[in-house]
Amino acid sequence: MTGPALQRDVIVCCGAGGVGKTTVSAALGLALASRGEDVVVVTIDPARRLAAALGMHELGDDPQEVSPDAIARAELGPGGGRMWALQLDSKATFDRLVARHAPTEEARERIMANRIYQHMSGAVAGAQEYMAVERLFELREDGRFARIVLDTPPAGNALDFLDAPERMTRFIEGRALRTMLGPAAGAGRLGWRALHAGTAAAMSLLERLTGAQLLRDIADFLRGFDGMYAGVAERAKAVEALLRSDATGFLVVTAPEPEPVREAVMLGRRLSDEEYHLDGVVLNRMHALPASGLGAAAALAAALGGPADDPDGLAARACAALEDARRIALRDLDLRETVAARVAAPLTEVPAMADEPVEVAGIAGIARALAG
Amino acid sequence: MGKGGVGKSTVAAALSSAYAREGKRSLLVEVLGRNRLSRLLEDRGVGTDPVDVGGGLHAIAIDPQAATEEYLRGQLRVRALAEVLVHSKAFRGFTAAAPGLAEMVTIGKIWQLAVELRPEGDAPVWDRIVVDCPATGHGIALLETAGNVREIARSGPVHDQADRIEQVISHPAATGVALVARPDELPVGEALDAVERLDELGVPVAAAVLNATTPQRFSVQDDQALRAALADGMPVAGRTAAAAALDERVRAGREREQCARLVAAGLPVIELPRLTGARVDDEGVAELAEALAVRFRAPEAEAVSG
Numbered sequence: 001m002t003g004p005a006l007q008r009d010v011i012v013c014c015g016a017g018g019v020g021k022t023t024v025s026a027a028l029g030l031a032l033a034s035r036g037e038d039v040v041v042v043t044i045d046p047a048r049r050l051a052a053a054l055g056m057h058e059l060g061d062d063p064q065e066v067s068p069d070a071i072a073r074a075e076l077g078p079g080g081g082r083m084w085a086l087q088l089d090s091k092a093t094f095d096r097l098v099a100r101h102a103p104t105e106e107a108r109e110r111i112m113a114n115r116i117y118q119h120m121s122g123a124v125a126g127a128q129e130y131m132a133v134e135r136l137f138e139l140r141e142d143g144r145f146a147r148i149v150l151d152t153p154p155a156g157n158a159l160d161f162l163d164a165p166e167r168m169t170r171f172i173e174g175r176a177l178r179t180m181l182g183p184a185a186g187a188g189r190l191g192w193r194a195l196h197a198g199t200a201a202a203m204s205l206l207e208r209l210t211g212a213q214l215l216r217d218i219a220d221f222l223r224g225f226d227g228m229y230a231g232v233a234e235r236a237k238a239v240e241a242l243l244r245s246d247a248t249g250f251l252v253v254t255a256p257e258p259e260p261v262r263e264a265v266m267l268g269r270r271l272s273d274e275e276y277h278l279d280g281v282v283l284n285r286m287h288a289l290p291a292s293g294l295g296a297a298a299a300l301a302a303a304l305g306g307p308a309d310d311p312d313g314l315a316a317r318a319c320a321a322l323e324d325a326r327r328i329a330l331r332d333l334d335l336r337e338t339v340a341a342r343v344a345a346p347l348t349e350v351p352a353m354a355d356e357p358v359e360v361a362g363i364a365g366i367a368r369a370l371a372g
Numbered sequence: 373m374g375k376g377g378v379g380k381s382t383v384a385a386a387l388s389s390a391y392a393r394e395g396k397r398s399l400l401v402e403v404l405g406r407n408r409l410s411r412l413l414e415d416r417g418v419g420t421d422p423v424d425v426g427g428g429l430h431a432i433a434i435d436p437q438a439a440t441e442e443y444l445r446g447q448l449r450v451r452a453l454a455e456v457l458v459h460s461k462a463f464r465g466f467t468a469a470a471p472g473l474a475e476m477v478t479i480g481k482i483w484q485l486a487v488e489l490r491p492e493g494d495a496p497v498w499d500r501i502v503v504d505c506p507a508t509g510h511g512i513a514l515l516e517t518a519g520n521v522r523e524i525a526r527s528g529p530v531h532d533q534a535d536r537i538e539q540v541i542s543h544p545a546a547t548g549v550a551l552v553a554r555p556d557e558l559p560v561g562e563a564l565d566a567v568e569r570l571d572e573l574g575v576p577v578a579a580a581v582l583n584a585t586t587p588q589r590f591s592v593q594d595d596q597a598l599r600a601a602l603a604d605g606m607p608v609a610g611r612t613a614a615a616a617a618l619d620e621r622v623r624a625g626r627e628r629e630q631c632a633r634l635v636a637a638g639l640p641v642i643e644l645p646r647l648t649g650a651r652v653d654d655e656g657v658a659e660l661a662e663a664l665a666v667r668f669r670a671p672e673a674e675a676v677s678g
Contacts (some may be wrong), residue, residue: 017376017507018559045509047558048565119520120471122513127471205448205457206466211528218470258652260377291612299610303601314597317589318617324587325616327648354622356557 001348001370005279006032008249010136010242013282014152014161014267015253016260020284020366022046023357024253024350025151026054027367029085030360032147033066034077034367039147040084040139044132046151049358054085061089063139074364076371084145088153093131094121096138101231102224111224116217124171128153129164133239140242159270162243165236172225172232249279252343256286256332261339268343278345282370283336285352289329293322373511374552375562379583382652383552383644384504385429386660387581392428393661396499399485400431403478403503403514422485427654430498432485436474439481440467447529475517476534483537486546508566515541515549515575541575548578550642553634555582555627564637580639582631584646590621 005011011028013021022043029041040063043051051059055067063084071079095112102108111117121127129152136150152161207215225232242248250271254264264281271278301308301315310316340347350369357363374380384400391398399422417423420438422430441458448454457463467473488497505511518541522534540546551566553559563580570577590598598614606614634641644663647656 019377047561049557049561115524116471119524122471124471205444205453206463209444209447209528210530211525213527214525214530217524221471255377257377290616291608293613293616294609295607296609296613299607300601300613303604303606303610304597314590314594314617315613317594318598318613321589321620322613322616324648325619331648354619355626358557 001280001282001346001372003279003346004249004277005251005346006371008247008277008279009146010140010148010150010248011279012150012152012243012248012250013253014250016263019253019255019257019260020350021253022050022151023363023366024251024282024284024370025149026050026085027357027363027370028149029066029083030071030074030363031076031367031371032149033071033081033083034074034079036078036080037147038082038145039149040086040145041149041151042086042088042132042135042139043151044088044128044153046085046087047358050363051085051087053359053363054083056085059085059087061086061092063142063145070360073360074367076364076367088128088132088135090122090128090131093135093138094127097131097134097232097235098228101228101235103227107224107227111221114217114221114224116221117224124168126160126164126167126171129161130168130236132161133164133243134235137235137239137242159267162270162274162276165240169229169233169236172229244276246277249277251279252281252345253284254281254339255284256335258335261335264339265342268345272344278343281339281343281345281347282350283339283347284350284366286336286349287325287329287332287352289333290322290325293319293326296322373505373508373549373566374581375554375559376507378552378554378559379652380552381504382657382660383550383581383583384502385657386644387550387664388431388500388502389427389429389657390661390664391500391502397497398429398500398502399498400425400429401482401485401501401503402431402433403482403505427658434478434481436477437467439477440473443477443480472517472520475514476521479514479517479537479541480533483540486540508562512566512569512573515570516573519573542573544576544578548576550579550581551577551639552581552583553630555585555630557630560630560633564633567637567639577639580634580637580641582627582634582641582643585627585631585643586620586624586646588624588628590617590624595621 006028013025013028015021022045025041025043026046029039032039043059046059051057053070055070056064058064063086066083066085068079068082071081071083098111099108102111132150132153136148139145139148252264252268252271254260268278268281297315297319298308300318301310301313304314306313306315308315336347336349348370350366353362353365355362357366381402388398388400402418416425416431418425418431418433420433420435422432425431444457445451445454448457482501482503485498486496486501489495490497505514518534518537522531522538525531525534549570551563553563567577595618598617602611602614631641631643642664644660647659649656
C-alpha cells in the first residue's frame with residue numbers, strides 16, 4: 001500500500017459485510033503500532049476470537065490497550081507504539097450525546113427514562129452508523145491517540161455510513177413529527193383538536209390502534225430532543241467536516257465475490273464524486289492461480305502407477321481439484337479487473353490465507369500484505 | 373440468518389425453490405432492502421406483492437413504507453380515513469422517524485403472509501415462507517421487534533398484534549431460524565453466538581446451513597500416495613495437480629472441524645457444496661436446491677438471517 005493511505009490521522013475502513021473489514025482494521029492497527037505510532041482501532045462487533053487474539057477478552061466501549069506482547073509477536077517492525085481497541089456501544093454513545101446536548105439536567109433525565117429511548121434508540125434510522133462517527137469524533141478529542149482506525153458497521157448498504165450525520169440531524173430535527181405528536185404529550189386524548197382537522201382525525205385513528213400510551217411515549221421521546229437540535233446539528237457538521245478533511249482517508253475493503261465488488265464499486269464512485277479522500281481499495285482473500293493442468297493427468301497417473309483414463313482414479317480426482325482451484329482463482333482475477341477498472345484508487349491484494357487469520361501471526365500476515 | 377457475505381440470499385433462494393420443487397406453495401421474502409434486492413431477483417419485477425419468478429417460486433420484497441400504508445388501510449375500515457392518514461405529511465414524517473416502525477411493519481407483513489388463507493378458506497396461501505434476513509445483528513433485532521413492541525404498547529390493537537406475532541415467532545412448529553455460515557472460524561463462531569442469543573429470546577433454531585463447503589475427494593491413502601509421488605519427482609503439471617489435491621484435502625479437513633463445532637452445539641447441519649461458476653445464477657441455485665433435499669423440522673416460516 002503506497003501513497004497517503006497509511007499516513008492520515010484517521011483511516012476509515014468501509015465495505016460490504018463479511019469481507020474482513022474488522023481483520024483488516026486490526027492488521028492496520030498492528031502495522032501502525034509496530035512503526036511506533038499510538039493507534040486506537042474502533043471495531044463494531046468483533047468476533048470474540050479476533051479480540052482474544054489481541055489479548056482482549058472483555059472488549060468494551062472504553063479503549064482497552066492491546067498487550068505489547070501481541071504487538072511484539074506480530075514481528076512487523078521496531079515497535080514502540082501503543083495500540084488500543086474498543087467495541088462500539090451505540091447505546092452508550094447515544095447516552096453521552098444526549099448528556100452533552102440536553103439543555104437541562106431534567107431534559108436529559110427525561111430522555112433517559114423514556115421507554116422508547118431505552119428499548120428502541122438502536123432502531124432510530126442510521127443511529128449505529130452515526131454513533132460510529134460520533135465515537136470517532138470523541139476519540140479525536142481524547143488526545144491519547146495519534147491515529148484512529150475505524151471499522152464501519154455492517155449496514156445493509158455500505159453507503160448508509162456517509163449519510164448518517166445528515167439522517168441523524170434530520171431525525172433530531174423531526175419537525176413534522178413533533179408538530180403532529182406535540183399535543184399528545186401535554187393534553188391527552190383530546191389534544192388532537194389543536195391540529196389541522198385532517199391530521200387530528202388521522203391521529204385519533206392512530207391513537208386507537210396503538211393505545212394512547214404508546215403515542216404519548218413516542219411524543220415524549222421526540223420532544224425530549226427539543227433544544228438539542230442546534231448542538232447536534234453543529235456536531236454532525238463537525239463530524240462531516242472531519243470525514244472530508246485531509247486528516248481522514250478511506251479504504252474500501254472488498255473480497256472477490258460479485259456482491260461485495262458491486263458495493264465496493266458504488267462506494268468508490270460515491271467517495272470520489274463527493275471528494276472524500278479515497279486512498280485505496282483492499283481486495284481481501286485472493287486465491288492464487290495454480291499453473292495449468294495440461295498433461296497433469298498423464299504425468300500424475302504415471303507417477304502413481306494407475307491408469308490415466310480412470311475417471312474415478314486418484315489422478316483424475318486430483319486434476320478435478322486443480323481445475324476447481326484454477327476456476328476459483330480465475331474468477332477472482334476477473335473480479336479484480338472489475339475493481340481495478342472501476343474504483344479510482346490504488347489496489348492492494350491480500351492473499352487468501354491457508355488458515356483463517358484469527359491469531360496474531362495471521363493478522364500480521366495481512367498487515368504485511370497491506371503495508372509491505 | 374448469518375454473518376455478512378456467507379451467502380444468505382443464495383441459500384434462501386435455494387431453500388425456497390427446494391420447497392417449490394416438492395409442490396409446496398413457497399414464498400421467498402426479502403426485507404428492509406432499501407433497493408438492495410439480491411442480484412438473483414433483480415430485474416424480475418419483484419416488488420411489494422408476491423410475483424412468480426419462475427420455477428414455481430414466488431418472491432416479494434417488503435418495503436416498510438408501503439407495508440405501513442397497507443396495514444393502515446386494513447385496520448381502518450373507513451377507507452377515506454385511512455387515505456387521510458396515509459397522505460398526511462405529518463404521518464409521513466412519523467413513519468420516517470418512529471424508531472423500530474420499519475422493523476415492526478416488516479415482521480407484521482411477514483406474519484400476515486404466513487397466516488393468510490386462500491379464498492376457499494381451507495388452507496394457507498403459502499405453505500412455506502423463507503425470509504432472507506439482514507446480517508446477524510440486524511436479523512436478531514428484527515425478530516426481537518414484536519416482543520419489544522408488545523412491551524412498549526401496553527394495550528390496543530398494536531399490542532395484541534405484536535403479541536400474536538411474538539407467539540408465531542417463538543413457536544417451533546411455525547418458525548425456525550436457519551443459521552447460515554461459511555465453514556470458517558469466524559462465521560461459525562458468529563453462528564454459535566447467534567444460537568445463544570436466539571435461545572435467550574426463545575426463537576427456535578431449526579438448523580445450521582454450512583454453505584460453500586469444499587468437496588471431500590481424498591482419503592488418507594490418497595494423501596499418502598500423492599505425497600509419495602511428489603517425493604519421487606514427476607513432471608511439473610503432475611506436481612501442480614498433486615499440490616492442488618493436497619491443498620484441497622487440508623481445506624476440507626479444516627472445514628470438518630468447523631462442521632463439528634456446529635454439530636457439538638446440537639444443531640442439525642445441512643451442508644451445501646461450493647459453487648465454482650463465474651457467478652451465482654439460476655443454475656447455481658438449482659444445484660443448491662437439489663442439495664437441500666434434507667429438510668427442517670416442520671417449519672411454516674423460516675428465517676434465513678445472517
